[in-house]
Amino acid sequence: MDSGPFKELLKERCGLHFEEVRTAKLESAVYARMSDSCILSAAEYFQKVLKDTDEFNKLVNMVTINETYFLRERDHLKILVDRLVPELIGASPNQKIRILIAGCSTGEEPYSIMIELFEKYRNSASELVSVMAFDIDSDAVAKAMEGVYGPSSFRNMHDNIRDRYFDPVGENVFRIKDFIREPVSFRTANLYEEEFPEEFCSVDIIFYRNVSIYFDPDTQKEIFTNLARLLKKGGYLFVSATETFSHNIGVLILVEFDGSFLYHKGDIIAIEDRRQLSGSGPGPVCRTVPEKDGFSVDRLSATLHQFAGKFCPDKRASHELFDKAMSLAKDKQYEKSLAELDLLIRDEPSFVKAYILKASVLINMKRPDEACDICLKCIDFEKWCLEAYLLLGFIAKIKNENDTAIRRFKDALYIESSCWLAHFYLAEIYNLIGEKSNSCREYEITEKLLEKGDTDEHGITYFPIYFDRTQMTHLCRHNIRKLKGIQAA
Ligand SMILES: C[S@@+](CC[C@H](N)C(=O)[O-])C[C@H]1O[C@@H](n2cnc3c(N)ncnc32)[C@H](O)[C@@H]1O
Structure with a gap:
């Protein structure tokens, strides 16, 4: 066709x-x-x-790709609730704060905003703000209005929060309570229209997260500029952490709150600790992190067992095959491990983690092209398989295909924005290709994520580097200092 x-x-x-x-x-x-x-x-x-x-x-x-979930990039929601709402209410006490969500998909994002507001401001929340949300996908908007969600939407939300704001309507299916649903208005609209609907004008805050990824750079600029026009002076615009730098095009001011970055229109409100980022051009390459070639399968074991249970709970034979393949891989008997994995995949083609283990084994055997094919196959089964994207990034990196590696690690971040490993590798590659401010930014995010201690998951299980949290934190700090020193010189 x-x-x-x-x-x-x-x-x-x-x-x-x-x-x-x-x-x-x-x-x-x-x-x-x-x-x-x-x-x-x-x-x-x-x-x-x-x-x-x-x-x-x-x-x-x-x-359209409607991937979303509750409390995604929760740091942004905290900034909204703890910093922006008090600031904006202080500036205009008699006016509701108008929040616009562009590309709201099936509604998890606007409802998350209302939930966070209710967590802090209780019943006053709906008096403080009005929330309007839109998406081009009318099916997604209809689902948002219905407000009924299954388990994948709740993957980042604790049960106790879920139970406060949702009613069960079936097995693992929940409906948002009316007091959260009613203050949010939804409609179908296209970000790429010449004119936005009248009601979107003069808003205080825009959430435009994980949408620009579908546009080419010129379209991204155009849409961002149009959205900026909708903002009141003093307003704020959120894009996702992975989209931040591509929107630093001089239309809005990039500002930092509590370690997260967002865009600001104008300068009428002074905030003590708001820091405007200074831009910097590319400079000479300074690579400080030694490459590690070895792949330790040992530390994969525990989590892989867990994954095996998750994906194949009732199939004892598959379990056993997977365990066998794992222990063979641990003993570096890669050929035999591959043979077991092939049997497993033949009998259980949707056993996703078998593909990931196979790809990891192939990387160990220095067969990156085959590993790449396996990762792509894995993505066919599980579109949002973080580990597959991380391994694809790693494979591209060892083949010195930096653009592809960057794209793959960004894909990983699109799936899990707090995946420190993807941020770390982006920092490494940007450093390698001389994009120092991007590199610095990625090291800073990695350092922040490592400090938070959020390091037990997010795909590191299959990754071929040794990991020590303290060492990595020091490494990031060292590289940040070095990059900043070079920038200042
Ligand atoms: C991946 S979802 C992001 C959902 C949510 N913002 C989040 O961060 O979780 C991207 C959404 O952007 C919407 N979208 C894509 N192009 C659009 C356009 N031209 N106008 C409005 N929405 C659009 C898609 O329909 C999809 O629901």
């Missing part, structure tokens, strides 16, 4: 950019819609999409 015309149309109308990796998703959406519409040729279907807005919207709904 020639997907070119569809790509152009989606870019022109919605700003959506389809890289090679996402072409398959677009093509399968087109085929599915063709089949539903009883149309046999893609060219004929394209004509229908051109003329028929409903059909175009249906196609859009199928190609």
Whole structure:
């Protein structure tokens, strides 16, 4: 199929950019819609999409990626509740704070905001703020309005918070309570329209997180500039941690609160500890972190057992095969481990962690291309497999394919923004290619995450470096100082 015309149309109308990796998703959406519409040729279907807005919207709904969950990047929500709300209320005590969520997907983000506000301000929350949320995907918006969620939405929320704000409506299914749902308004809207709806104008705070990833750099700039226009002077705009630097284009001021970065419009409100970041151009490369080639499988064991249980709870035979493959890998009997893993994958093709272990073993055997194929296969089964993206980043890095490595580690951060390992490797690669301010920023995030002690998960299980938290923290600090020293010179 020639997907070119569809790509152009989606870019022109919605700003959506389809890289090679996402072409398959677009093509399968087109085929599915063709089949539903009883149309046999893609060219004929394209004509229908051109003329028929409903059909175009249906196609859009199928190609958007709605991945989201409650309390994602909770640091931002804390800044909102603890810092911005008091500041903005202090500046205009009689006005509600107007919050706009752009690209709200199925509603987890706006409801998280209301929940955090209720946690702090109790019943006054809905008097302090109004929350408007929109998304281009009308199916996602309908789901947001319904407010019913399954386990994956709650993966970052403790049960006790969930139980305060949700009612059970089925096994592992919960509905948001009315007092959180009602203050949030939803609508379908397109970020890439020339004009935004009137009600979005003059807002105090915009959340625009994990959306720009679907746009090319020019479209990102255009949309960010348009969103900045909606902000009142003194307002704030959040993008996700991974999107921060690509939006530092001189439209809004990048500011820091409590170690997190966000954008600010104008300078009418003074905050003692707000620090504006200074920009810096690329300089000479300074690589200070020694490469480690060895891959210790030992430390993988415990977590892999856990994963095995998670993915294959009832299948004893698969368990046993996996354990055997693991212990063979630990003994460096890689060929034999691979043989067991192949058997396991043949019998249990959706046993995702078997692919990851296989990829790790292949890396140990210095067969990175095969490891790469296995990781891609793994992603076919589990689209958001953090470990697969981390290993793909690592493989690209050892092959000196820095652009690919950066992209892969960013993908990992897209799945889990607090994955210190991805931040660390981004810091390393940026340092290597001379992007010093990016490198410094990534080391700072890594250091912060390590200090928080949030290091037991997020994909390090399969990663081929030895990890010691104290050492890593020192390493980051050392590199930050060095980078800053070089910048100042
Ligand atoms: C990955 S979700 C992010 C959800 C949420 N902001 C978060 O951070 O968890 C990206 C959302 O952006 C939406 N989106 C993509 N292009 C858009 C556009 N042109 N206008 C409005 N929403 C768009 C998608 O439909 C999708 O629901």
